[in-house]
Amino acid sequence: MTVMPLTPPSEPSLELDMKNGSVQDPDYPYPCPWIETPLLESPVLSKLAGCKIFLKMENFQPSGSFKSRGIGNLVRTAVEKAPSDTPLHFYASSGGNAGLACVTASTTLRQKSTVVVPFTTKPAMIKKMIDAGATKVIPHGNTIADADLYLRENLLPKDPFGIYVPPFDHQDIWNGAQTLIEECYKELNNEKPDHIVCSVGGGGLLIGICQGLDNISKKQSKQFSPHSFNLQSQSRKETQVIGVETIGCESFYKAIKAKSLITLPGISSIATSLGCVRIAKKALEYGLRSNVHSTLVSDKEAIEACIEFAEDHKVIVEPACGATLALIYSGRLQQVLKVKQDDKMVLVVCGGSNISVEMMYNWKKEFDL
Amino acid sequence: MPETTPERPWIETPLLESASFSKICGCRVFLKLENLQPSKSFKSRGIGNFIVESIKKSSKSSDKKGEPHFYISSGGNAGLACVTASNTLGYKSTVVVPFSTKQYMIEKLKIQGADVIQHGETWFHADKYLREELLNKDSNGVYVPPFDHPDVWTGASTMVKEWESQLSIIDGGLNHHNEKTQADVVICSVGGGGLFTGLMQGLEETPNSKTKMIAVETKGADSLYQSIQAGKLVTLPGITSIATSLGAIKVCEKAFEYANKSEKVKSVVVEDKQAVKALLRFASEEGMIVEPACGATLAIAYENQLKDLIPNLNKDSKVVLVVCGGSAFNLGLLEEWKTTYA
Numbered sequence: 001m002t003v004m005p006l007t008p009p010s011e012p013s014l015e016l017d018m019k020n021g022s023v024q025d026p027d028y029p030y031p032c033p034w035i036e037t038p039l040l041e042s043p044v045l046s047k048l049a050g051c052k053i054f055l056k057m058e059n060f061q062p063s064g065s066f067k068s069r070g071i072g073n074l075v076r077t078a079v080e081k082a083p084s085d086t087p088l089h090f091y092a093s094s095g096g097n098a099g100l101a102c103v104t105a106s107t108t109l110r111q112k113s114t115v116v117v118p119f120t121t122k123p124a125m126i127k128k129m130i131d132a133g134a135t136k137v138i139p140h141g142n143t144i145a146d147a148d149l150y151l152r153e154n155l156l157p158k159d160p161f162g163i164y165v166p167p168f169d170h171q172d173i174w175n176g177a178q179t180l181i182e183e184c185y186k187e188l189n190n191e192k193p194d195h196i197v198c199s200v201g202g203g204g205l206l207i208g209i210c211q212g213l214d215n216i217s218k219k220q221s222k223q224f225s226p227h228s229f230n231l232q233s234q235s236r237k238e239t240q241v242i243g244v245e246t247i248g249c250e251s252f253y254k255a256i257k258a259k260s261l262i263t264l265p266g267i268s269s270i271a272t273s274l275g276c277v278r279i280a281k282k283a284l285e286y287g288l289r290s291n292v293h294s295t296l297v298s299d300k301e302a303i304e305a306c307i308e309f310a311e312d313h314k315v316i317v318e319p320a321c322g323a324t325l326a327l328i329y330s331g332r333l334q335q336v337l338k339v340k341q342d343d344k345m346v347l348v349v350c351g352g353s354n355i356s357v358e359m360m361y362n363w364k365k366e367f368d369l
Numbered sequence: 370m371p372e373t374t375p376e377r378p379w380i381e382t383p384l385l386e387s388a389s390f391s392k393i394c395g396c397r398v399f400l401k402l403e404n405l406q407p408s409k410s411f412k413s414r415g416i417g418n419f420i421v422e423s424i425k426k427s428s429k430s431s432d433k434k435g436e437p438h439f440y441i442s443s444g445g446n447a448g449l450a451c452v453t454a455s456n457t458l459g460y461k462s463t464v465v466v467p468f469s470t471k472q473y474m475i476e477k478l479k480i481q482g483a484d485v486i487q488h489g490e491t492w493f494h495a496d497k498y499l500r501e502e503l504l505n506k507d508s509n510g511v512y513v514p515p516f517d518h519p520d521v522w523t524g525a526s527t528m529v530k531e532w533e534s535q536l537s538i539i540d541g542g543l544n545h546h547n548e549k550t551q552a553d554v555v556i557c558s559v560g561g562g563g564l565f566t567g568l569m570q571g572l573e574e575t576p577n578s579k580t581k582m583i584a585v586e587t588k589g590a591d592s593l594y595q596s597i598q599a600g601k602l603v604t605l606p607g608i609t610s611i612a613t614s615l616g617a618i619k620v621c622e623k624a625f626e627y628a629n630k631s632e633k634v635k636s637v638v639v640e641d642k643q644a645v646k647a648l649l650r651f652a653s654e655e656g657m658i659v660e661p662a663c664g665a666t667l668a669i670a671y672e673n674q675l676k677d678l679i680p681n682l683n684k685d686s687k688v689v690l691v692v693c694g695g696s697a698f699n700l701g702l703l704e705e706w707k708t709t710y711a
Contacts, residue, residue: 038383038405044480057405059656060385131389310700311473314404316656356653361704 030080033072033105034061034176039187039346044312049328051343054193056184059317059351062108063132066180066350067101070204071165073176075105078163089114089135089162091155093148095121096273097352098167100129107133114155116140116147128353168204169280177208178215184346185216192216192239195339198348199323200243200252200294202276203283205350210286213239238291242336244323245294246271246302251279253294256287270299270363273320273352295336301326303363306355316360318352325349376421378454379406379413379524384535384689389654394675396686399552401532404659404694407457408481411525411693412450415563416441416513418524420454423511435509436460442496444470444478445614446695447515452483465499467491477696516563517621525567529575532689550687551575554679556583557691558666559593559636561617562624564693569627569634581633581679585665590615591638596625611641614662614695635678643668645710652703660695667692 037057045053061068075090082088089112092102099115106113112135117126119139129137138155141147156162166173185192192213198205243252248269254262261284267275286292297305302319305326310316317325324347327333339345363369382402390398406413420439427437437460441451444466455462463484466475470487478485488498504510514521536550555572559565565584572578586594589609596603602625608616628634641661648664650671651657659667669675670690676682 035383035385038380040405041407047480060383060402062388064656131392307700310658314409314658314694314696314698316652316658351656355656357649357700357703357707358653360700364700 030076031108033076033108034068034179036183037061039184042313045325045328045347048331049333049339049345051194051339051341051345053328054184054188054344054346055313056180056346056348057315057351058180059315059321059349061101061351063097063101063104064128064351064353065097065101066177066205066348067097068104069179070168070170070173070176070208071098071101072105072108073179074165074170074172075102075109075111077172077175079109079111087112087161089159090165091116091151091159091162092165092167093117093144093151094167095125095144095147096354098165100125100132100353102165103129103132103134114138116151116155118142118144118147122354124356125354168202168276169282173204174208174211174282177205178212179208180205180348181209181212181216188344191344192237193346194237194343195240195242195337195345196348197242197244197324197327197345199271199274199320199350200245200279200283201249201274201320203243203252203279203287205348206241206243206252206292207280207282207286209241209348210289210292213241240291240293240337241286242293242295242327243287244327245274245296246319246323247296247298249275250296251276252283252287253296255279255284256294259288260284269319271302271319271323273318273354274323293336295327295332297323297326297330297332300367300369301330301332303360303367304369305329306360307364307369310360315349316355316357317349318355319363320354321350321352378417378421378457379527381531382406382528384532384539386539387655390670390690393673394670394682394688395673396553396675396682396684396688398670398688398690399532399536400655401528401689401691402694403528404657404663404692406450406694408446408450408453409694409696410446410450411528411564411691412446412515413454414527415516415521415524415567416447416450417454418527419513419518419520420451420458420460420511422520424458424460427509427511437511438463438507438509439511439513440465440499440504440507441513441515442466442492442499443515444474445697447513448478448483449474449481449696451513452478452481456482463499463503465495465503467495471697473699474697516561516617517623518563521563522567522570522623525564526571526574528691529568529571533575536687548576551578552580552689553682553686554581554583554675554688555691556585556666556669556688558612558615558662558693559584559586559620559624560590560615560662562593562620564691565593566621566624566627568691569624569631581635582631583669583675583678584628584634584636585669586636586638587612587615587644587661587665588638588640590617592617593620593624593628594636594638596620597628597636600629610661612644612661612665614660614697615665637669637674637678639665639668642710643672645706647671648698649703649707649710657692658698658700658703659692660698663693663695666690 058066302322306322403411644664647668
């Protein structure tokens with residue numbers, strides 16, 4: 001059982017790229033919009049999976065999801081690059097966690113933020129954005145594409161200090177997401193996990209994880225002398241990355257099958273936070289590697305996993321996050337890969353605010369669980 | 370890296386600053402997430418420490434007996450903590466629970482590796498069976514007390530240094546006197562008083578401690594409050610609150626002493642309804658499911674009773690809510706209570 005408090009880490013034993021990491025340097029004037037989250041061992045899930053399961057609790061991020069890392073880093077990097085005291089204004093089009101992360105990070109860095117949300121956005125979500133300090137939340141359009149168009153054509157051109165915040169397809173976002181795997185590495189006593197499971201929407205999190213694993217491998221191979229073959233081969237074991245989607249928003253799965261980017265005609269899953277019709281190009285590049293796997297679960301399995309997780313771990317997460325948990329709860333893991341009892345597997349509990357107790361009850365009834 | 374070790378079968382829990390609670394209370398509110406302990410409650414600390422100390426004593430003692438075997442009569446959070454800690458450290462444990470114990474709690478105990486025996490109609494009968502039939506016949510048996518023991522308090526007291534370190538780091542390091550940052554107010558729930566006593570003990574160890582404490586109980590399980598009113602330890606005739614984890618008919622003497630003598634302690638009572646409303650809101654807003662026992666603490670913050678209890682709080686004041694956790698609760702109950710209470 002391991003846990004890191006929301007505190008700066010001790011000296012990293014490996015020289016990781018900490019410029020974008022979560023180290024809180026007291027002399028560094030830009031506060032970090034994300035925290036180090038706990039990594040918890042789960043006896044219940046370990047028993048089900050047949051290996052050691054660790055939960056990376058991203059639901060405790062200030063914005064309620066892992067997006068605090070990627071979008072937080074994008075916002076922070078923009079503030080850092082701008083001449084000091086420039087009053088920046090960050091703009092996102094999102095009805096969910098990306099918007100909330102944009103607002104939360106902007107508030108932490110004392111900047112303005114505006115989110116354009118489609119009309120379908122739940123009032124509770126809008127309230128959360130306002131509570132988090134949004135300058136404006138503007139409902140516009142029936143889809144996220146309409147909201148985005150309005151933002152780009154009507155708001156951004158009029159604001160000389162406006163900065164567009166994309167939801168997932170940006171190098172700064174991946175650099176932020178990468179800190180997650182750097183943390184896991186430290187929390188597991190400077191060892192890479194054997195497997196890591198995450199949900200895939202646009203692919204920002206998966207890209208960050210793969211990028212981070214590459215960086216750790218590079219640093220490790222520099223550290224070991226050519227004589228220590230054993231150590232080297234052990235430390236170079238390749239972490240298996242499993243990206244999970246729900247049926248109905250399988251843009252990653254389809255892209256890998258086709259070996260090219262695919263645009264889905266629409267989204268038909270309740271895991272709306274995964275509802276991205278086209279993944280980032282970089283996600284496909286990583287997805288075609290032999291250590292990266294793509295798998296699907298049904299909406300029902302995702303919901304069932306949310307309910308079981310709430311019973312076992314007393315934490316309520318949205319179906320997008322339930323998809324990752326469903327890989328274990330549904331027993332589908334065996335179809336993806338074989339695990340050994342001592343293997344360490346990290347499940348990214350990506351969090352998300354698009355959930356309430358009522359929604360869980362309703363799904364429970366709807367899916368007859 | 371903080372991890373469970375042979376010296377410490379519990380973890381350092383995160384301290385999260387909560388924007389929504391801070392907004393309600395008009396000061397900086399932090400959540401100490403004891404619900405993330407291996408046993409899902411703060412009891413991992415106190416009972417964990419008791420077990421560690423027992424193992425130390427047994428390895429020092431001259432008469433070579435076998436390894437200690439831990440016995441507890443609790444189908445609740447204390448039982449889970451005992452089993453989880455014993456299992457982590459590689460020792461055996463047996464839990465005796467009355468027949469009334471819920472099946473899913475028994476499953477939780479079993480998955481952690483305990484022998485679970487169901488016996489008797491009430492806790493009294495289960496405990497009697499444990500002491501007379503099991504403990505008496507096992508020379509390696511150790512009875513684990515749920516709250517009334519110095520080792521339990523010392524375990525609970527470790528939380529104080531943790532949040533003081535965490536608050537210092539959040540504030541950017543030690544202050545100009547080279548001291549750690551203290552909380553202005555701490556809110557915790559009181560059952561038998563083990564947690565409360567431990568925290569008071571921990572605060573005593575901090576030089577120049579200024580931290581005030583709000584001890585919360587639910588009506589019908591308010592053994593500390595009644596004792597303070599009466600000026601002596603009071604035994605309640607029974608427990609009528611749904612917060613069964615707070616349901617000790619008498620608090621430990623040490624808890625009464627601390628609460629009675631210290632001006633820094635405020636004892637307050639909330640209704641069941643307030644505790645349940647608070648936990649329902651906590652589940653929806655923060656996504657964590659806790660027991661009514663823990664909801665009692667949350668109610669003080671959600672209803673912003675703080676400013677009445679502790680005047681002179683300002684926006685920079687730091688308040689720590691001990692989210693004590695607990696397993697005796699689930700989604701089904703949440704649904705049921707929503708219609709009853711909300």
